[in-house]
Amino acid sequence: MVTSTLDRASAYTAAAAVLDPEVPVLTIEDLGVLRAVQVAEDGSVDVTITPTYSGCPAMQTIADDVATALAEAGFGPVRVATVLAPAWSTDWMSEDGRRKLSEYGIAPPSPPSPTTGDRRNGPVQLTLGRRPELVACPQCGSTRTRELSRFGSTACKALWQCESCHEPFDHFKAI
Template sequence: MRDSAGGGSAWKIAADLPDPELPVVTIADLGILRDVTEDDQGRVHVTITPTYSGCPAMQTITDDLVATLTAAGYQSVDVEYVLSPAWTTDWMTEEARAKLAAYGVAPPGPASGPVPLALSVRCPQCGSSDTRESSRFGSTACKSLWVCRSCREPFDHFKAI
């Protein structure tokens, strides 16, 4: 039985799993949850795509998926990493972008189409676009550190990939 349409219980359980680095969003919000299948024997197969190769959160996500689905009564849980097609920030839901902004992380713009040149990023604290990049890498490799010139607050910006 295939669950990836979003109607099955294994899909719902996996989709509700928070990201370990940004717990305000789920792995489904981020678009890294690709597929969930379950059968009538209690076996579940979950397919996920890392935000980038070498993402240190993938082992935690795998462990959390196995623990959460096992606690829900599934007998066997297998997690597979799929690297192609590569994850892109375009897979993030609009809800994820709104949650990130509310959490204080500037969400990424679109990654498809012409390569965007970010001269400034809107501050998630005060809304000003008078900002500057302080460091290409923020609290994780998928984020950069920015500073608002208006409110003087630092903030993470989720890079468009």
């Protein structure tokens, strides 16, 4: 049996539609967690995913959901590999994903800028100090916001509050 581009595209579409269990408005494609989908001649599928940070508790659930989605689409057996390199950064997140976060009430991370560059193909630079971020409130749009806690509802988010509408909100940390 020779696999076709259509088989790979169908497998990729099925895997890409899997929702992130921690932020269920984002697919793993929106988030940039889905790295590769390959269909072998025997019909088996190899999927590569990467965590948003090492030790992310959602990875096993994502792997199980990918395997289920591909089985329901008629593919199998499925092997899901988790890779740590290249390291995930918020640069992997799609513009559609950033929009979905904002509509869901989570302030999205800033897109890549000339100062940060695109961190998808190189090392992710870590800093010891935090630079002040300009984070817009997803409720009212004000940038008069402040960080309340570096830790939000999940490890990849921080808790912020708007000083205009006084609403607390999660901010997806830029990495």
